[in-house]
Amino acid sequence: MVDLDKLIRPNILTLEPYRCARDDYKVGVLLDANENTHGPALTEVSELEDSLELNRYPDPHQHELKKNIVDFRNSQPNVHLNQSSPRLGVENLCLGVGSDESIDMLLRCVCTPGQDKLLTCPPTYGMYSICAVMNDVPVVKVPLTFPEFQLDVDAVARTVESDPQIKLVYLTSPGNPTGKLIKVDLVLDLLRRLANQNALVIVDEAYVDFTLGEDDEHSQSMSTLVNQYDNLVVFQTLSKSFGLAGIRLGITYCSKQLSYFLNAMKYPYNISSLTSSVALRATSTGLKVMRKYVDKIKKERAQLIENLSNIEGVGRNIGGLDSNFFLLEILDKNGVPSNELAHELYTKLASIDQVVVRFRGKELNCTGALRISVGTAAENTVLVSKFASALKELR
């Protein structure tokens, strides 16, 4: 059992959540929040904007949106879900301004600056370390296994066991930049091994929907397991499979006890009315659109990898196929992965051909790698043709 009294920073443990008059009174002549009751300063207000009452503060609790999200995830439980374990409820959720806010919020909830640490498994998403630096929290690194890019359960567990200041273990599954799902069994092993440590294991599932088949009943998502493992926290976002990076909506799933503190410390109006109105549609009627796009992206991905692989100088996809991107090796004349060539190719594509991919060769065990997001069929065709001519010229 995680002892939240010991895990959470003392100032957060005693924090009184912000309350507004509208928590208690919602109707009538509302003159309690210093809003402008004349309305928004816009020359034209669309029907949608009008219905959203943009001059009013948004709902701090977002129950309806949370309900859509838990209904969706409960409808696709993980095979490891214990039948006696409670289903996900809205109390398990905390919403953030994208996962980036979720990452920062959890860190500030748990890690005392200059004292506590977090652990990452490189190669991984860069924001965990950036947030750590901003909060004066040292980062301990335990690499993913190579070349599998899987979790080294024993190494992570031993590192956490030997250093009680490590409070958070960040895993990305599917990984960025690896594009590979971390086997759920490995994460479960780690959760069990760390059950008596005062540390949380976070699984960042930004890309998890790309592991779904169109008709899959079961998901690889571990979000439904947070009532079963109180040391598990899962992050998701609407930025990827839902195609809504612009609205900034991130979701934290965790035990109800921990969720209480995250909700107590979040800025009360962090989710705007515009964001929640779009997110409500995406997580209800939009689910079938999300699945359709995920399916299309997966088909396009297979075609794109095949077409790129036929180009001389293109090596293997060194990561997995669990995401909407992949990690392609660029080889020099001798068939050796080359950072120099990969970086030149990246620069030429971006600055001359106006095709922008990501150079990831400096990430651990990713020498010579470009990370390529799968686009539409038309975008992918442009990519392949520019890629072929640029690489031919550079080699």
Ligand SMILES: Cc1ncc(COP(=O)(O)O)c(C=O)c1O
């Ligand atoms: C693993 C991972 N987590 C989180 C994010 C950021 O998500 P959001 O747009 O919700 O802040 C990204 C974005 O690239 C990501 O790759």
